[in-house]
Amino acid sequence: SGWRVGVLSVYLPEGALLGGYNLPGDERARFLESMAKTPAERRAAKRAQIRSYAFPGTGICFLPADSPVAKGGAFTPSRPGPRGDWHPDDRLFLLVRMSTRREIGVLSLDEPIDGNRPSADRLGPLRLAQRILDLGASLLSNRVLARDLRRGEEAYRTLVEGAPVGVYRRTEAGRVLSANARLVEIFGYPSAEALLADADFLA
Numbered sequence: 001s002g003w004r005v006g007v008l009s010v011y012l013p014e015g016a017l018l019g020g021y022n023l024p025g026d027e028r029a030r031f032l033e034s035m036a037k038t039p040a041e042r043r044a045a046k047r048a049q050i051r052s053y054a055f056p057g058t059g060i061c062f063l064p065a066d067s068p069v070a071k072g073g074a075f076t077p078s079r080p081g082p083r084g085d086w087h088p089d090d091r092l093f094l095l096v097r098m099s100t101r102r103e104i105g106v107l108s109l110d111e112p113i114d115g116n117r118p119s120a121d122r123l124g125p126l127r128l129a130q131r132i133l134d135l136g137a138s139l140l141s142n143r144v145l146a147r148d149l150r151r152g153e154e155a156y157r158t159l160v161e162g163a164p165v166g167v168y169r170r171t172e173a174g175r176v177l178s179a180n181a182r183l184v185e186i187f188g189y190p191s192a193e194a195l196l197a198d199a200d201f202l203a
Contacts, residue, residue: 006110060092086117087117090117099137104137161180178196
């Protein structure tokens with residue numbers, strides 16, 4: 001990596017995924033505590049501020065030291081770079097976006113090894129990092145959707161199986177695809193399989 005310090009913050013309905021490299025333990029602990037206490041609305045507002053500093057057509061956001069967001073005191077100042085024009089209060093963020101382009105977090109990068117601020121004509125490695133982040137977020141998005149679908153199916157099965165009335169599902173041609181236990185009981189079949197096997201059930 002071309003940066004000495006990085007912090008990744010991803011926010012999901014069930015909680016936050018937070019990590020960092022070259023971040024002192026006490027600072028990381030304070031960061032985790034701060035993020036845990038920050039309401040989702042404030043995090044979203046902060047991302048909106050950060051987004052306004054994005055390079056055109058990218059999720060790469062550079063906040064110069066004189067920007068209101070960088071001066072907001074939310075970030076620990078970095079050490080000056082060994083050379084170049086990076087200011088200790090400069091900030092660089094890569095937005096973490098799901099396949100729907102919804103932003104769910106940010107990767108914060110600080111202290112560039114070459115000491116230089118990023119510019120529109122020097123975004124090559126950052127663009128690659130952005131693509132990797134987007135891919136990871138898309139995979140995470142698919143996992144979340146699959147999990148929510150499973151939960152929805154489980155809730156549906158629980159509702160149908162516990163219903164006090166008979167419930168069944170059929171094709172347009174009339175073939176019964178599924179039936180709950182109450183329907184099996186009402187019509188006196190020994191099992192749901194027996195009911196489904198009876199082609200004349202709806203006759």
